[in-house]
Amino acid sequence: MTTEEATAYAPEQPARLGWAQHVPEVYKAMVRLDAAARQGLDPKLLELVKIRASQLNHCAFCLDMHTKDALAAGESVQRIIQLGAWEESKHFYTEKELAALELTEAVTVLTDGFVTDEVYDHAAKHFEEPELAQLIAAITVINAWNRFAVTCRMVPGHYEAGQHR
Numbered sequence: 001m002t003t004e005e006a007t008a009y010a011p012e013q014p015a016r017l018g019w020a021q022h023v024p025e026v027y028k029a030m031v032r033l034d035a036a037a038r039q040g041l042d043p044k045l046l047e048l049v050k051i052r053a054s055q056l057n058h059c060a061f062c063l064d065m066h067t068k069d070a071l072a073a074g075e076s077v078q079r080i081i082q083l084g085a086w087e088e089s090k091h092f093y094t095e096k097e098l099a100a101l102e103l104t105e106a107v108t109v110l111t112d113g114f115v116t117d118e119v120y121d122h123a124a125k126h127f128e129e130p131e132l133a134q135l136i137a138a139i140t141v142i143n144a145w146n147r148f149a150v151t152c153r154m155v156p157g158h159y160e161a162g163q164h165r
Contacts, residue, residue, distance in 0.1 A: 016153040037137035043073045049104045050142045052083050056108045057146035064156035072161035096126040107139045
């Protein structure tokens with residue numbers, strides 16, 4: 001095996017389906033829903049939530065997008081890297097961010113049960129009701145985007161920060 005063969009990347013898999021082209025009204029509605037859900041939320045907090053949900057859902061396309069958008073919003077590389085183990089690296093995040101991450105996990109991984117009173121109450125201590133409602137909406141929307149992207153195998157790596165704003 002040559003050095004070139006040993007360091008060659010795996011081939012990029014093509015998308016399964018360009019769903020947005022086939023259901024443009026659904027795509028446009030999702031874009032509007034996404035814009036409405038992000039209103040009033042801190043952009044860096046929003047990107048942390050989107051990255052964490054995308055990690056849990058194994059959505060490479062959304063991880064590519066939201067890590068780039070987080071960096072463009074001024075988020076640090078270190079905090080983005082630590083998201084995969086946020087429970088062991090809580091000192092990188094504020095109490096409000098931790099409450100948002102905990103709620104993100106509970107809403108995203110509903111197969112583990114449901115959003116407990118403890119998780120909800122912890123988030124409610126850090127967010128006023130209107131902001132909490134926005135956060136829940138943002139978590140729900142990123143989970144919907146993840147499901148479209150994972151199912152249709154949208155290809156990561158080509159997104160440029162701010163491209164979909």
